[in-house]
Amino acid sequence: MPDHARIPLVIDTDTAADDCFALLVGLLDPRADLRAITMVAGNVGFDQQVHNALLTIGLSGRLGEVPVHLGAREPLEREWISAAEVHGDGVGGLRRPDNGRDADDEPAVDALVRLARVHRGSLTIVAIGPLTNIALAVQRDPEFAANVGRIVIMGGSINGRGNITAAAEYNIYVDPEAADEVFRAGFADIVVVPWDPTTLHDAAFDRAAIARIASVDTVLSRFFVRANQVTFDFDVAAGLAGSTHPDSLSALVALDPTIVTRSSRYRVDVETVSELTRGATVFDWKPGVETNATGVEAVDGNAFLDYMIDLLGRTPTGQIAPVALTN
Numbered sequence: 193m194p195d196h197a198r199i200p201l202v203i204d205t206d207t208a209a210d211d212c213f214a215l216l217v218g219l220l221d222p223r224a225d226l227r228a229i230t231m232v233a234g235n236v237g238f239d240q241q242v243h244n245a246l247l248t249i250g251l252s253g254r255l256g257e258v259p260v261h262l263g264a265r266e267p268l269e270r271e272w273i274s275a276a277e278v279h280g281d282g283v284g285g286l287r288r289p290d291n292g293r294d295a296d297d298e299p300a301v302d303a304l305v306r307l308a309r310v311h312r313g314s315l316t317i318v319a320i321g322p323l324t325n326i327a328l329a330v331q332r333d334p335e336f337a338a339n340v341g342r343i344v345i346m347g348g349s350i351n352g353r354g355n356i357t358a359a360a361e362y363n364i365y366v367d368p369e370a371a372d373e374v375f376r377a378g379f380a381d382i383v384v385v386p387w388d389p390t391t392l393h394d395a396a397f398d399r400a401a402i403a404r405i406a407s408v409d410t411v412l413s414r415f416f417v418r419a420n421q422v423t424f425d426f427d428v429a430a431g432l433a434g435s436t437h438p439d440s441l442s443a444l445v446a447l448d449p450t451i452v453t454r455s456s457r458y459r460v461d462v463e464t465v466s467e468l469t470r471g472a473t474v475f476d477w478k479p480g481v482e483t484n485a486t487g488v489e490a491v492d493g494n495a496f497l498d499y500m501i502d503l504l505g506r507t508p509t510g511q512i513a514p515v516a517l518t519n
């Protein structure tokens with residue numbers, strides 16, 4: 193694909209489990225021009241997340257090509273809440289080989305503001321963690337929201353069930369003030385990939401799906417199965433159909449909107465006052481409402497799984513894998 197046709201992309205991530213697979217989408221799909229990975233407090237300890245992102249870059253064969261920028265280590269106003277019980281350490285206990293590569297010196301918010309200026313109107317941000325870094329970039333640069341072409345947000349539920357509480361999905365619950373600010377910031381094109389209904393119905397991989405991924409038997413597919421195991425067990429114990437993959441789906445939605453089979457325009461607002469419904473997302477559908485986002489209501493789940501199997505079937509040149517994955 194010619195360079196000018198590729199989508200300039202930043203992935204803002206709390207890297208553990210499905211975030212790793214979303215990074216693989218950005219790193220390996222030829223339609224993506226992944227300019228940066230920005231780290232935000234979320235799933236597991238911040239330093240573990242940075243390790244996980246660098247490990248994933250090594251597995252993609254692109255170490256040193258895509259910078260990792262360190263961002264907020266805690267939400268805007270609230271205490272950080274771990275999701276380690278859902279993901280373990282997020283990489284199945286793997287340790288990346290010592291290769292001297294580290295995070296970039298430029299802070300995440302600076303990188304976001306700079307890249308939005310450089311790629312004015314065409315930068316796509318895939319935000320798959322709490323929205324702290326994005327809100328801080330809005331605060332830093334009054335033109336940031338206008339400069340961003342599109343932001344795909346994994347978060348919330350379309351007036352449905354949450355996961356960390358009955359009412360709220362984790363990414364929005366952890367930093368509701370940041371989410372509130374982002375939805376009010378005036379981004380021209382916000383696309384939301386929600387927990388309910390889309391993740392629950394179309395992005396849960398059951399045992400048969402995981403077996404298909406395992407049968408590919410590459411370093412990347414072995415990584416997937418291992419990094420995903422704790423999430424799979426957690427999700428199945430919670431009564432879901434299998435492990436959930438909203439982050440990798442969000443990355444694919446950014447590159448290939450045809451995966452979306454149903455969506456609608458909504459006015460999205462975030463609950464920041466109540467404790468009972470903290471972080472709940474209200475998707476207002478009423479006629480005449482001033483909309484601020486597109487809610488993805490359904491995707492082609494079979495095509496998504498096929499895509500992931502194809503992606504994980506690759507053996508990138510320059511791949512640096514922990515020994516445990518190569519035997």
Ligand code: BDR
Pocket residue numbers: 208210211235275278320321346355361362363387438439
């Ligand atoms: C979201 O929270 C995290 O645990 C996942 O990575 C995903 O971004 C799902 O609620």
Ligand code: CA
Pocket residue numbers: 205206211234235320321439
């Ligand atoms: Ca995430």
